[in-house]
Amino acid sequence: MDLTINEKRVLGVLAELKSADAVTLAEKLDAPEGAVIQWAHLCADRGLVTLDKTVVETAVLTEEGKKYAAEGLPERQVLASIEGPTPMAELTKHPLSKIAVGWLRKKNWIVIDKGMVVPTPDVSEGVDEVALKNPIAGTEGCNELVKRGLAEVLESVSWTVSITPAGAEIVAAGLDLREEIGTLSSEQILSGEWKSLPLRRYSVDKLPKKIYGGRVHPNQQILDEIRTLLFEMGFTEFHGSIVQNAFWNFDSLYQPQDHPAREMQDTFHLAEEMDLPTDWEKIKNIHMTGGQTGSTGWGGDWSPDIARKCVLRTHSTSLSIQHLARNPNPPVKAFSISRVYRRETIDPTHLPEFEQLEGIVMDKDLTFGHLLGFFKEFFGRMGFESVRFRPGYFPYTEPSVEPEVWVDGLGWVELGGAGVFRKEVTAPWGIDCPVLAWGLGVSRVSMLRMGLKDLRQLYRSDIDWIRASPVRRV
Ligand SMILES: N[C@@H](Cc1ccccc1)C(=O)O
Known part of the structure; x- marks a missing residue:
């Protein structure tokens, strides 16, 4: 049997002791415990030793636990601070009363009667x-202490290694304990001395431990791929703040102030307000009368106070309109990949941010x-071969469509909205001049491209999944 020098050393010690824990072995062999355990496992693979694992649990107090160990549990301290029936209002002055009162009642150390705290006889x-x-x-x-965060239980693993009869036999037959040789010199080869040297054996059928290099997150890879694609198609990129006022998120997009999408249940409203552009009245006019556009507007009233209120952007169209307001002259061809926020109930296909x-x-x-043509081209390059369009409605586009792509096994999948502003x-x-506009859920695209059933997977720190996801072309 081709044992390594270290396996032989483990057997050598065990021939004497029969059985030993890893700490003792490590001492005897003057080697780190981790290494000794590894050598013992190699011996165990060959049936020369057996390994027993014991998990030992030790409890230790947390910082808070140590403090109470010295001073007493909060309920004990508070109880000690009163003598006989005490008004609740008095008791709550004790700095620990917040924690203590619940426990005092739970433990039946007090009863509360008409605002009076009365200690019970059994407070052992x-x-x-x-x-x-x-x-x-x-x-x-x-x-109990663990539940209260006052103690924690640490696990430590200890190993006991025992020699088997097969192992004892090998030792009895004599162990060659000379250092193994990993490299030969030319003299050793030329002289033929190598034939009698204890050469280190290599096992070619054992797989080495996998090494994982750093990598870009699979979802980020798809986002990068989309960016590259759009740059190739001649687009520039724009960015903007996550916090927007209603003016840019809704009003400038001709979304009436009583539009249901603005409701609490759909949008994250913030307490902050943000100033309006100095010429905000033109938006008011558009809403109320249609301004010079020939439109009748929505009618009704329009309030700058509502428009100043901030929200977490519910769509990146709020960035598009600002990009256009800054660049009103043609040509403009621009995109943005941005997180948006909606009050969705989390489930496999809905997240509050995406x-x-x-x-x-x-x-x-x-x-x-041209808009439909763009989608055919873009989705084709993204690997979706069939695209179709369903009529849609958005307050800011006319006509409007909802592009869908065909995914085998799923059918037609809606990816967002588009139209002409x-x-x-x-x-x-x-x-x-005309402005074509669209907003697509790219997390959906990523999910489809990766064959995921659950959108949440994209945002979990699931290291095994990230490692196993194939590296894509960028
Ligand atoms: N903002 C729309 C998508 C859209 C963008 C631009 C034009 C038309 C529709 C959405 O979030 O669903």
Whole structure:
């Protein structure tokens, strides 16, 4: 049997001791415990030793636990601070009363009667207090302390290694304890001396431990791929703040102030307010009368106070309109990949935050047909071969569509919305050519591309999944 020198050394010690724990072995062999355990496992693989694992639990007090061990549990301290019936109002002055009162009642150390706290006759030491003096893992008292965060249980693993008859036999037959040779010199080869040297054996059928290099998160890879694709298609990128006022998130997009999407249940509203642009009245006019656009507007009233209120952006269209307001002259061809926030109930296909890919193309003579053509091209390059369009509705586009892609096994999957911005949206900023606009859920795209059933997987720190996900072309 080709044993390594270290395996032989383990057997050598065990031939004498028969059985030993890893700490003793490590001492005898003057080697780290971890290494000794590894050598013992190699011997165990060959049936020369057996290994027994014992998990020992030790309880230790947390910082808070230590403090109470010295001063007494809060309920004990508070109880000690009163003599006989005491008004509740008095008791609550004690700095620990917040923690203590619940426990005092739970332990039946007090009863509360018409605002008076009355100590009961039985206030003897509890198992938790015993454990606080000497915590022993697994005892009822100690479990109580763990629940209260006053103690924690640490696990330590210890190994016992025992030699088997097969191992003893090998030792009895004599062990060659000469150092093994890992490299040969040319003299050793030329002289033929190598034939008698104890050469280190290599096992070619044992797989080495896997090494994982750093890598980009699979979802980020897809986002990067989309960015690269759009740069290749001639787009520039725009960014903006996560916090937007309603003016940019809703009003400038011709979303009426009583639109249901603005409701509490859909949007994260913030307490902050943000100033409006100095020429905000043109948006008010558009909403109330349609301004110079030939539209009748929504009618009714429009309040700058509502428009100043901040929200977490619910869509990146709020960034698109600001990009257009800053760049009102054609051509504009720009995109943004940004997180957006909605009050969704979390489930496999809905999250309260997700990435949107937002795009705008502005130029003379653009038509709705160009928008559909863009999607065919873009989704084709993303690997979705069939695209279809369903009519849609958005307050800021006319016409509007919802593009869908075909995914084998799932059917048609809706990916977002698109359309041509209405005059009510573009005219206030002096834009007079058509603007194609869209917003797609890219997390959906990632999910489909990776074949995931659960969107949440994209945002979990699941290191095994991240390592196992195939590296994609970027
Ligand atoms: N903002 C829309 C998508 C959209 C963007 C631009 C134009 C039309 C629709 C959404 O979040 O669903």
